[in-house]
Amino acid sequence: MASFTALLDACVLYPAPLRDFLLHLALTGLFRARWSDAIHEEWIRNLLVNRPDLNRRQLERTRMLMNRAVPDCLVTGYDQIIPALQLPEPDDRHVLEGAICAGAEVIVTFNEKDFPREVLSPFGLRTEHPDEFIGHLFSIDFGAVCEAAKRQRAMLKNPPRSVDEFLETIESQGLPQTAAQLRGLAGLL
Numbered sequence: 190m191a192s193f194t195a196l197l198d199a200c201v202l203y204p205a206p207l208r209d210f211l212l213h214l215a216l217t218g219l220f221r222a223r224w225s226d227a228i229h230e231e232w233i234r235n236l237l238v239n240r241p242d243l244n245r246r247q248l249e250r251t252r253m254l255m256n257r258a259v260p261d262c263l264v265t266g267y268d269q270i271i272p273a274l275q276l277p278e279p280d281d282r283h284v285l286e287g288a289i290c291a292g293a294e295v296i297v298t299f300n301e302k303d304f305p306r307e308v309l310s311p312f313g314l315r316t317e318h319p320d321e322f323i324g325h326l327f328s329i330d331f332g333a334v335c336e337a338a339k340r341q342r343a344m345l346k347n348p349p350r351s352v353d354e355f356l357e358t359i360e361s362q363g364l365p366q367t368a369a370q371l372r373g374l375a376g377l378l
Contacts, residue, residue, distance in 0.1 A: 191221040192329070196264070196288040198298035199231035201319050207362040208232075208255075209344075211297070211319070213337035215259050219326050223291040225264045227283045229255075264291045278303045288314055297322045299363065323367045331370075335377040342378055352378045 202208045202224065215222035233248045256262055267283070267290035274282045281303050288296050289312050296304055301316040309315055317325070327334050342355040350358065352375050360368035371378065 191218055193295065194221040194223055194291055194293040195295045195297050195317075195322065196223045196284065196291055196293040197228070198284055198296055198300065199228045199235070200299045201297050202228065202232040202255075203235055204362055206358050207319060207364070209341050210323075210338065210359065210362075212255060212258060213341045214323065214326060214334065215262075216340075217326075217330070217333040217337050219329050219333055222259050222262055223264050223287070223293060224255075224262060225267065225283065225287040228287065266290065274308075276303060276308060277305065285309070285312075285314075288312070295322065318363075320364045320366045323364065324370070327367075327370055331374070332377075335371070335374050338371055339378050 197211055201211060211222065214220075229252045233245070233252065236243060236248060237245060264287040267286040274285050276282055276285060278300075281300070284296060284298075285304065285308070287293075293314060296309070296314060296316045297319055298304065298316055299318060301318060304314075304316045306315070323334065338355070338359075342350055342352070345355070355378065356368045356372055356375070359371065
């Protein structure tokens with residue numbers, strides 16, 4: 190059913206609420222979600238630096254559950270052309286190469302400036318902010334997006350979240366348009 194492939198950058202996997210929403214969206218089959226072990230390592234490393242209350246074992250469990258939940262999510266064998274790729278931030282080359290090797294059409298990232306259009310377009314790639322990305326998913330099948338949000342909210346048990354609280358969390362993740370669209374469909378959540 191997936192009509193396109195999206196590589197999820199570490200910055201969109203770092204915050205748990207956004208990561209969970211993107212995984213629930215991936216399970217709808219609207220797109221094929223991909224990432225790499227290097228992307229996992231980046232979000233895990235940064236989270237351990239900023240959240241001393243977490244430990245590597247917890248985050249490795251999250252990695253394992255993500256990999257298990259999304260079929261064929263891991264991109265491998267992508268380290269052959271990294272030196273040839275030129276990006277403003279050389280540490281992002283693994284993301285671009287992962288996207289190329291995955292046959293992705295889009296890199297979902299907050300850091301769009303780190304992936305210039307003129308570098309991506311020869312590979313048939315573009316970047317999308319996660320709010321824009323989810324907006325495109327709404328245009329494909331708003332019901333599937335609502336169902337993903339509903340499933341995510343239902344899994345929040347400690348503490349449970351009201352629809353309004355859930356939507357506030359979505360908005361706080363840098364997704365104001367997504368939150369606004371979901372507010373209009375709150376009865377489905």
